[in-house]
Amino acid sequence: MTFDPRTKLLLSVFYVILVVFSYELLPLIFEWVFILFLVLIAGKTKEYLRWFKAVALMAIFFSALVWWSSDGKSAFIAGFKLVNIASVFFAFFTSTSPEDLGNTLVKAGMPYPVAFVMSVSLQFVPVMARKAGNVLDAQRSRGIPIGQGLKAIRYFHVLLIPVFIQSIRLAEELAEAMESRGFGRPGRTFLKDYKMRAADWIAVFAGLLLLAAFFLLRQC
Amino acid sequence: MHYSHTIKISSLKYSYRKETASPVLNGINLIAGENEYILLCGASGSGKSTLCRTLNGLIPHFYGGSIEGYVRIAGVVTTIRTVGDMLELVGMVFQNPEAQLFCSTAAHEIAFGLESLGLAPSEIKSRVTRAAEKLSIEDLLYRNPHTLSDGEKQLVAIAAATALSPKLIVLDEPYANLDPSNVQRVRCALKEIRNQGVCIVIAEHRLHYTLPDVDRVTVIHDGCIVIDSPPALLLPHHVKEYGLEFPLYEPWEDKIEISAPPPIAEMVLSAENIFFSKNGSPLLKDISFTLRKGECVAFLGANGAGKTTLLKHINGLYRPDKGKITLMGFDTSQKKIPELARYAGIAFQNPDNQFFRLNVLEEISAGAVALNCYDEKWIKKLIDLFNLEKLLKRAPYRLSGGEKKRVAFASALASKPAVLALDEPTAGQDARFRHSLSAFLSELAINGVSIILATHDILFAKQNAHRFLLMSKGKIISEGTPGKVISDKTAMRLAGLLPAERMKDDV
Numbered sequence: 102m103t104f105d106p107r108t109k110l111l112l113s114v115f116y117v118i119l120v121v122f123s124y125e126l127l128p129l130i131f132e133w134v135f136i137l138f139l140v141l142i143a144g145k146t147k148e149y150l151r152w153f154k155a156v157a158l159m160a161i162f163f164s165a166l167v168w169w170s171s172d173g174k175s176a177f178i179a180g181f182k183l184v185n186i187a188s189v190f191f192a193f194f195t196s197t198s199p200e201d202l203g204n205t206l207v208k209a210g211m212p213y214p215v216a217f218v219m220s221v222s223l224q225f226v227p228v229m230a231r232k233a234g235n236v237l238d239a240q241r242s243r244g245i246p247i248g249q250g251l252k253a254i255r256y257f258h259v260l261l262i263p264v265f266i267q268s269i270r271l272a273e274e275l276a277e278a279m280e281s282r283g284f285g286r287p288g289r290t291f292l293k294d295y296k297m298r299a300a301d302w303i304a305v306f307a308g309l310l311l312l313a314a315f316f317l318l319r320q321c
Numbered sequence: 322m323h324y325s326h327t328i329k330i331s332s333l334k335y336s337y338r339k340e341t342a343s344p345v346l347n348g349i350n351l352i353a354g355e356n357e358y359i360l361l362c363g364a365s366g367s368g369k370s371t372l373c374r375t376l377n378g379l380i381p382h383f384y385g386g387s388i389e390g391y392v393r394i395a396g397v398v399t400t401i402r403t404v405g406d407m408l409e410l411v412g413m414v415f416q417n418p419e420a421q422l423f424c425s426t427a428a429h430e431i432a433f434g435l436e437s438l439g440l441a442p443s444e445i446k447s448r449v450t451r452a453a454e455k456l457s458i459e460d461l462l463y464r465n466p467h468t469l470s471d472g473e474k475q476l477v478a479i480a481a482a483t484a485l486s487p488k489l490i491v492l493d494e495p496y497a498n499l500d501p502s503n504v505q506r507v508r509c510a511l512k513e514i515r516n517q518g519v520c521i522v523i524a525e526h527r528l529h530y531t532l533p534d535v536d537r538v539t540v541i542h543d544g545c546i547v548i549d550s551p552p553a554l555l556l557p558h559h560v561k562e563y564g565l566e567f568p569l570y571e572p573w574e575d576k577i578e579i580s581a582p583p584p585i586a587e588m589v590l591s592a593e594n595i596f597f598s599k600n601g602s603p604l605l606k607d608i609s610f611t612l613r614k615g616e617c618v619a620f621l622g623a624n625g626a627g628k629t630t631l632l633k634h635i636n637g638l639y640r641p642d643k644g645k646i647t648l649m650g651f652d653t654s655q656k657k658i659p660e661l662a663r664y665a666g667i668a669f670q671n672p673d674n675q676f677f678r679l680n681v682l683e684e685i686s687a688g689a690v691a692l693n694c695y696d697e698k699w700i701k702k703l704i705d706l707f708n709l710e711k712l713l714k715r716a717p718y719r720l721s722g723g724e725k726k727r728v729a730f731a732s733a734l735a736s737k738p739a740v741l742a743l744d745e746p747t748a749g750q751d752a753r754f755r756h757s758l759s760a761f762l763s764e765l766a767i768n769g770v771s772i773i774l775a776t777h778d779i780l781f782a783k784q785n786a787h788r789f790l791l792m793s794k795g796k797i798i799s800e801g802t803p804g805k806v807i808s809d810k811t812a813m814r815l816a817g818l819l820p821a822e823r824m825k826d827d828v
Contacts, residue, residue: 243688283437286405
């Protein structure tokens with residue numbers, strides 16, 4: 102059974118609030134373990150580790166900065182906050198397809214074109230990365246020393262211009278394909294029927310309760 | 322709604338800009354019924370793509386411009402309806418597989434048009450399944466389109482069109498980026514669709530793939546239909562003046578071989594037992610080859626066989642995990658890319674990847690300037706050779722596809738390299754371009770340049786290469802003279818360059 106994308110989005114928002122207002126190390130570690138547990142039962146450990154490698158680097162850099170400006174404890178807390186928020190992003194995006202997210206937001210009142218642009222941009226990040234790689238290869242093949250030390254800055258336009266022009270062209274071609282397949286025709290329906298079921302409401306309610314309990318306990 | 326023709330075009334004139342003197346389409350008349358399979362051909366720039374875009378109203382609604390006459394699809398006049406209204410009547414499939422898929426799974430992709438129609442989710446689901454079954458792509462439904470091969474992407478795009486059960490399917494150069502086995506899959510799919518009573522219009526350069534399938538050939542020249550006849554009544558000399566060539570069904574089967582390989586000349590490039598893997602998957606396995614001065618070798622193989630990966634080893638973009646590459650007597654592992662780039666020029670498939678200067682002249686010389694080996698005489702010679710004199714002041718991005726390729730080839734040669742490697746040089750190009758490219762290549766060979774062609778275009782390779790290396794899944798599975806490799810049917814089939822037996826029966 103999976104939750105409705107809206108449920109997942111709400112729960113993720115609750116989680117982020119929880120992380121932002123956690124000022125002690127112990128709760129932060131608990132929160133992280135909770136996400137790890139979710140990743141484990143979803144069987145996404147491998148993907149998470151790859152994601153974590155990038156995040157850990159950022160977290161270490163961020164912590165070092167905090168340590169230098171204040172103290173060790175704050176540094177750890179700051180680092181964990183970053184890791185936790187990045188982890189909940191990971192959990193949300195690996196369990197929710199861009200269409201699901203976009204389509205449910207449309208049902209919640211967001212205009213379709215806005216939601217669509219959001220989900221398509223997510224699709225094309227890897228495509229553009231691959232294009233940039235191809236441009237680099239083509240330029241280096243004819244001896245333009247891009248991507249080596251300080252010279253790289255001098256030759257930056259060599260990468261930027263082809264990538265920029267090609268993304269404009271790609272956008273034009275996409276627009277044409279979308280138009281041909283009825284984008285913008287009124288009365289659009291969705292392949293999936295999005296419904297908040299009992300389990301969704303229970304999950305959202307439980308999340309709210311936990312959040313309330315957390316803030317109440319902090320008062321005492 | 323009652324109508325008598327699927328397509329009815331009457332004295333259609335169109336130009337992209339209102340003020341343009343010569344229209345792109347200049348008085349087109351065409352009538353076609355259901356169940357007709359029409360090939361639209363003509364040299365680059367003849368107006369094929371433009372005509373395709375009038376069939377679902379992208380012209381004039383998306384492109385603007387000025388239009389005269391009318392296009393009626395199943396009785397509906399395109400100019401008074403929106404593109405979205407034509408959805409149930411016309412399905413469009415475009416040339417670039419990458420730029421027509423925009424959802425996260427193939428299933429969503431096929432569903433998109435059905436969602437636009439506003440169908441109920443249960444209906445959408447059953448139609449997606451049916452469309453996928455018809456093209457035997459059920460296994461792709463939950464994959465991300467960007468991880469599919471180009472042929473699979475094209476099949477998904479076709480499924481997305483057929484799911485709406487349109488009266489007409491229009492395909493604009495669908496085979497341009499596909500290798501032979503993928504072309505075969507798409508061909509079978511199209512024939513199946515035609516048999517269900519759908520009218521198909523296909524614009525294509527690669528005539529030997531389309532001629533055997535179609536009922537009608539329509540040749541466009543300068544925006545007019547100059548020939549409209551069944552393929553059987555058409556003779557090569559009828560179409561020659563329009564820059565087209567009607568080859569035999571499997572034209573590379575003829576016995577003509579190009580002039581014998583040059584006598585033993587000095588070795589310019591050699592690879593010994595190259596192994597290479599990326600992200601844990603092995604891409605090249607035990608590759609060895611040699612290239613002599615003035616020789617032309619073709620790396621032949623389907624998409625994904627490892628041809629481009631191998632090319633990138635020549636100038637150090639990739640370094641082998643094991644094995645040794647020698648270029649002009651140097652061990653390449655000891656040299657940096659710019660040093661190697663002086664001796665080996667590579668022109669990749671997409672010329673747009675390298676243009677960054679304001680005019681063609683600067684573009685050609687950019688590499689040589691960066692490498693400090695600018696030689697005005699040589700650049701002049703290249704301009705002559707590739708016939709670029711008239712284009713020198715133009716912006717590279719504004720050139721036609723074939724012109725861009727010529728600029729890219731010239732710029733790969735700017736540093737006077739001993740080796741020139743071309744990656745899929747003929748993809749999406751017409752017969753005229755292929756002829757001139759053949760001429761350039763033999764001219765270069767006379768100048769002592771050694772050439773590597775990485776391609777799945779068997780015909781072009783056969784016409785130009787002295788030797789073939791047949792690649793499949795990162796391995797060389799056959800090598801020798803073109804005649805010898807082509808007659809090795811088992812290897813050719815394994816490489817995905819000949820249709821498998823089962824598919825051949827269908828054709």
